[in-house]
Amino acid sequence: MKILVCITHVPDTTAKITFIDNNTKLNESGIQFIIGPYDDFALARAIELKETHGATVTVLNVGEANTEPTIRKALAIGADDAIRINTAPTDSMYVAHQIADAIKQEAYDLILMGRESIDYNSGVVHGIVGALLDIPSVSPVMVLDIEGTTVKISREIEGGKEFLEVELPIVAGCQEPIAEWKIPNMRGIMTARSKPLKVVEPVAFNHSTETVSYENPPEKGSVKLVDAENAEDLIDLLKNEAKVL
Amino acid sequence: MSILVFIEGSEGVLKKSSKEAISYAAQAGSILNDQEIVAVVLGSYDESILSNLGSNGATKVINVEGDVFAENQIGVFSDSIQGIMTDNDIKLLVMIKSSFSDNIGGRIAGKTGASVVSSVISLPDVSNGFKVNKSIFTGKAATTVSVNGDIKVLIVNKNTVELQESGDIAPVEKIQVSSDIEVKIKITGKEKAEGDILLEDADIVVSGGRGLKGPENWGIIEDLAKALGAATGCSKPVSDVGWRPHHEHVGQTGVKVSPNLYIAVGISGAIQHLAGVNSSKVLVAINNDPEAPFFKAADYGIVGDAFEVLPKLTEKIKSL
Numbered sequence A: 001m002k003i004l005v006c007i008t009h010v011p012d013t014t015a016k017i018t019f020i021d022n023n024t025k026l027n028e029s030g031i032q033f034i035i036g037p038y039d040d041f042a043l044a045r046a047i048e049l050k051e052t053h054g055a056t057v058t059v060l061n062v063g064e065a066n067t068e069p070t071i072r073k074a075l076a077i078g079a080d081d082a083i084r085i086n087t088a089p090t091d092s093m094y095v096a097h098q099i100a101d102a103i104k105q106e107a108y109d110l111i112l113m114g115r116e117s118i119d120y121n122s123g124v125v126h127g128i129v130g131a132l133l134d135i136p137s138v139s140p141v142m143v144l145d146i147e148g149t150t151v152k153i154s155r156e157i158e159g160g161k162e163f164l165e166v167e168l169p170i171v172a173g174c175q176e177p178i179a180e181w182k183i184p185n186m187r188g189i190m191t192a193r194s195k196p197l198k199v200v201e202p203v204a205f206n207h208s209t210e211t212v213s214y215e216n217p218p219e220k221g222s223v224k225l226v227d228a229e230n231a232e233d234l235i236d237l238l239k240n241e242a243k244v245l
Numbered sequence B: 001m002s003i004l005v006f007i008e009g010s011e012g013v014l015k016k017s018s019k020e021a022i023s024y025a026a027q028a029g030s031i032l033n034d035q036e037i038v039a040v041v042l043g044s045y046d047e048s049i050l051s052n053l054g055s056n057g058a059t060k061v062i063n064v065e066g067d068v069f070a071e072n073q074i075g076v077f078s079d080s081i082q083g084i085m086t087d088n089d090i091k092l093l094v095m096i097k098s099s100f101s102d103n104i105g106g107r108i109a110g111k112t113g114a115s116v117v118s119s120v121i122s123l124p125d126v127s128n129g130f131k132v133n134k135s136i137f138t139g140k141a142a143t144t145v146s147v148n149g150d151i152k153v154l155i156v157n158k159n160t161v162e163l164q165e166s167g168d169i170a171p172v173e174k175i176q177v178s179s180d181i182e183v184k185i186k187i188t189g190k191e192k193a194e195g196d197i198l199l200e201d202a203d204i205v206v207s208g209g210r211g212l213k214g215p216e217n218w219g220i221i222e223d224l225a226k227a228l229g230a231a232t233g234c235s236k237p238v239s240d241v242g243w244r245p246h247h248e249h250v251g252q253t254g255v256k257v258s259p260n261l262y263i264a265v266g267i268s269g270a271i272q273h274l275a276g277v278n279s280s281k282v283l284v285a286i287n288n289d290p291e292a293p294f295f296k297a298a299d300y301g302i303v304g305d306a307f308e309v310l311p312k313l314t315e316k317i318k319s320l
C-alpha cells in the first residue's frame, strides 16, 4: 500500500499573528513553524498503518524552500520519502491541483491530510482533491482502519459519529483521536537527513482567489467582574446588559 | 440568475445555523442585484418546514427526495447540488460552514472549477470586483480575499448575519434526482451523542475544564446547561483523559463554536482553547485563579470556586 500524507507548514498554535508591509504579509519573525496539528494526526496514523500493514509513506508539502525543516521533521517521525512542490500555497484550489497532479504521477492508495490547515482554516482541500481525481473523500475522520482494500472509517458528525466503509483509493481529512501525535526520536532525526526529498515544480494553474490584505481583530475591552458572593448578579447582566438570555 | 443556498438537516429537522445561509444570500442578493434566492434541501422533510424557509429569505425552495438522501452522504450530496447548479446556470452557491459542508463545498468547487472561499465573515463587497473577508489563524486574524472565478462557492461562518425571520412562505418545487447517482461510501452505522442540543448549533454553551477535577463533578455543568437550554463542551485535556467524549472537545483542534453565550468553567484560557471560542458573542469565565488568562478574553467573569458559583447561577436561572 502506498500512503501519501499532505502536510502544511504553519505557525505554532501559540504564535502571535501580526502583519507587515502595510498588512499584506505575515510577520514571520519570532514565529516557530510546525507541521499542521491535524496533518500531524494524519501522519501519525500513516506511520501506524505502515507498521501494521507494511505500507510506504510519502509526505507532500506545497511550499517554498523554507518549509524543508518541517518536511524533515515528518521524515524523522517515520515517513519514507518526501515531495515538495515548489510554490507558495496561496489558494485552496491551486494547492489541490498541485496535490492531485502529484497523485496522478504515482497512484497512491490512501491520501491523508488534516481536516483543515490552521492558518487558512478552509477545510476544502481534501474535497477538491477527491473531486479532481473522481475518488471518494471523507472528513473529519476520527478512526481509520484498513481491511484488504476496504477502509473502515468513523467520521465525526454533529452530535455523534457515523461509521463508513469505502474502497481504496480515497482521500481522508483527519482529526483526533485518529492517532496520538508522534515525537521523532534520535534515530529518526539522524535517518531523516538522508531520506529522499524530491523538489518538483508546480503545474500551471490560475489562482481563482487572491489575498488583498490582512487585519487583526479589534482588541477586546476589559472583563467585567462579578463578585462570587453575588454570583447570581451575572445572570441579570447577561439578560439585561448583554441581552444573550 | 439566482443564488443557490445549501441547507443541511437530518432526520426531518433542518439545521438552524444552516438557515443563516439563506439570510446571508438574501442580503448578498440585494448587493448583487440578484433577488432570487433558491434554497436546496436534499431528503424528505415536511412541506411546512420547507416552505417556512421563505421566512429566512428564500424566494423558492428546491426539494430533492430519494432514498439516496436518507443519510448525509458527501459524494451523493455534492454531485446532486452540482447537477442543480449546472442545470440552472448557478454562479453563486452559499452554505454555512460545518464539518459536513466543508466536504460539499470542496467537492463542488473541484468539479465545477469554482472559486471557493471558506470561513467567510462578511457580505460581498462589489465596489471593485468581488471581495469577502474570511477568518484566518482560527480567528486570530482576518483577510480580504478577491474572488475572481465566474462560479463562486462561499462557505460562511455562523453568526456572520442575523437569521432573518419575516414569516413569509416560499413555494416548494419538488424535483427528481437522476437515478444514476453512484453511492461509493457505505454508511454502516451511527452513534448519537447524549443530550439533544448540538454543540455546533447551540446558542449557549457551558464548557468545563480540568478545574472540575473529575468526571463525577460534571453534574454542576449539566445542571446549568439544562437550566439554560445549553449544549455542554469541554477543554482538550478533559476529553484526552476520557472525562468527557471527544466530540465535546472545544478549541483549535476540536469543535469551533460561535454561540451567543459561551460559559467557561475551570478552563484556564490557553490560546488553543480560545481559538475555538473567540467568535462567540459573549464570553464568560468562571475560575478561582484571578490570573487565569481567560479573564483577558472574557466579557464577564467571576473569580471563585466553580463548585460554589455554579449552583447559584443554576438556581437563579430556574427562578426566572
Ligand SMILES: Cc1cc2nc3c(=O)[nH]c(=O)nc-3n(C[C@H](O)[C@H](O)[C@H](O)COP(=O)(O)OP(=O)(O)OC[C@H]3O[C@@H](n4cnc5c(N)ncnc54)[C@H](O)[C@@H]3O)c2cc1C
Pocket (backbone or CB within 6 Å): A013, A037, B208, B209, B210, B211, B212, B234, B235, B236, B237, B238, B249, B250, B251, B252, B253, B254, B265, B266, B267, B268, B269, B270, B271, B272, B273, B276, B286, B287, B288, B289, B292, B304, B305, B306, B307
Ligand atoms: C497543538 C495544540 C493544540 C491544542 N488544542 C486544544 C484545543 O483544541 N482545545 C483545548 O481546550 N486545548 C487545546 N490544547 C491544550 C491547551 O494548551 C491547554 O493545555 C488546555 O486548554 C488546558 O485545559 P484546561 O483549561 O481545562 O486545564 P488547565 O490549564 O489545567 O486549567 C484548569 C483551570 O481550572 C481552574 N480551576 C481549578 N480549580 C477550580 C475551581 N474549583 N473552580 C474554578 N476554577 C478552577 C484553574 O485555575 C485553571 O485555570 C492544545 C495544545 C496544543 C499544543
